Amino acid sequence: MPEVLTHRRLGRVRRGASPACSRRQTSHSNACANNLRHRQSEPMDWAALLALVAAIAALVALAVVLAGTTQRTLNDLSRQLGTLSEQSQRIGELAKDIGSLQDLLRAPKARGGFGELLLERLLHDALPASAYEVQYTYKDGSRVDAIVRYAGRIVPIDAKFPNETWNALAKAADEAERRAKKRAFLQQVRRHIDAVGRYVSPADGTIDFAVMYIPSESVYYDLVLREEEGEPDLRAYCADRKVIPASPNTLLAYLQVVSLGVRGLAMQERTRELQQGVAAVRREFERFVELHDQLGRHLENATKKFDETDRALSRASSAIETLAQAPIAAGSEQVALPLRMEPRGETEER
Numbered sequence: 001m002p003e004v005l006t007h008r009r010l011g012r013v014r015r016g017a018s019p020a021c022s023r024r025q026t027s028h029s030n031a032c033a034n035n036l037r038h039r040q041s042e043p044m045d046w047a048a049l050l051a052l053v054a055a056i057a058a059l060v061a062l063a064v065v066l067a068g069t070t071q072r073t074l075n076d077l078s079r080q081l082g083t084l085s086e087q088s089q090r091i092g093e094l095a096k097d098i099g100s101l102q103d104l105l106r107a108p109k110a111r112g113g114f115g116e117l118l119l120e121r122l123l124h125d126a127l128p129a130s131a132y133e134v135q136y137t138y139k140d141g142s143r144v145d146a147i148v149r150y151a152g153r154i155v156p157i158d159a160k161f162p163n164e165t166w167n168a169l170a171k172a173a174d175e176a177e178r179r180a181k182k183r184a185f186l187q188q189v190r191r192h193i194d195a196v197g198r199y200v201s202p203a204d205g206t207i208d209f210a211v212m213y214i215p216s217e218s219v220y221y222d223l224v225l226r227e228e229e230g231e232p233d234l235r236a237y238c239a240d241r242k243v244i245p246a247s248p249n250t251l252l253a254y255l256q257v258v259s260l261g262v263r264g265l266a267m268q269e270r271t272r273e274l275q276q277g278v279a280a281v282r283r284e285f286e287r288f289v290e291l292h293d294q295l296g297r298h299l300e301n302a303t304k305k306f307d308e309t310d311r312a313l314s315r316a317s318s319a320i321e322t323l324a325q326a327p328i329a330a331g332s333e334q335v336a337l338p339l340r341m342e343p344r345g346e347t348e349e350r
Contacts, residue, residue: 115159115215116145122248123148126255131262138204150207150258151265156199157211157251162188166219182231189223190237197241209242213251220247 116134123132123146136147136154148155165185172178192212199210214220223234224245238245246254 115161115163115213118215118248119146119157119159119213119251122252123255126252127259128262131258138201142199144199144210145213147206148255148258150261153205153207155207155209155211155258157213157246158196158199159213159215160192161212161214161219162192163216163219166216186232186234189234190232193234193238193241193243196243200242209244211251211254212238212243212245214245214247217247217249220245220250 120134123134127148130149132146132148134146135143136156137143144156145159146157148157162185165181165188169178169181169185172181196210196212200206200208202208214223234245
């Protein structure tokens with residue numbers, strides 16, 4: 001086949017080329033034909049061919065493995081997408097529930113109950129159970145949301161802040177409407193401050209101020225810390241009514257101080273009990289020393305009496321011994337005994 005192609009090419013060259021060019025092409029074609037016949041005459045390298053086949057087989061196996069891995073990855077991705085879709089549906093349902101909760105909390109009574117719940121949780125986390133009480137009742141029958149006990153007195157805390165007017169203020173369409181709603185909000189806040197100030201009752205053991213709990217940091221900041229021109233100073237108004245406004249963070253800081261104070265008072269009470277115990281032990285020790293000294297005196301007197309009786313016993317023993325050794329006289333003759341009894345006074349002096 002190569003020879004036929006070569007002759008055909010040579011024929012085309014002879015018909016359309018110059019003699020010199022035809023000779024060069026003929027020489028080149030003959031060389032290629034000779035090279036091809038030489039290669040066909042060489043023996044085939046089977047080892048190289050087998051190595052090539054093995055390499056191709058390895059590549060095919062690798063391609064199969066990669067195809068399986070890719071398929072598994074696609075399957076995992078498909079499952080994860082399905083899980084993500086389910087979670088998205090759950091998030092949508094949760095968003096609906098949150099919307100329902102927001103609608104529920106729009107009622108002032110429900111909102112107040114939610115604020116009381118947050119306040120109770122804050123008190124529970126910051127103070128021991130004996131240091132606070134929720135829904136505390138005064139002597140006149142009025143009730144406050146919570147009280148904190150400190151140094152034998154109570155700190156009243158109110159949690160029913162009027163947030164509904166603040167939400168209406170946030171929805172104002174323009175500046176004029178915002179100012180009008182802001183004035184209405186401040187008026188309602190002042191009325192609420194007046195109501196909280198009535199919880200200050202020294203007759204019921206309260207301190208000289210009450211705490212107005214504002215369950216929102218943003219509302220607290222805008223109401224207490226942010227001042228606008230032409231608006232009344234609510235801080236001065238609160239001070240006149242003996243009311244302290246507190247946000248969740250500021251109330252937590254105050255409760256931490258109260259907690260430290262409660263622990264300090266407990267330590268002071270414990271120290272007082274220890275001092276009383278030490279004083280009682282000291283009195284008992286002094287009584288013991290007194291009894292010990294008295295016992296020592298009694299033992300000393302008993303020792304003296306024992307020595308006296310021992311001497312008297314020795315004298316009596318000597319007299320008896322002398323009497324036993326003396327001869328019995330006849331008739332009216334009597335033996336003078338050496339026994340001499342001493343008076344009681346002389347014996348005690350010895």
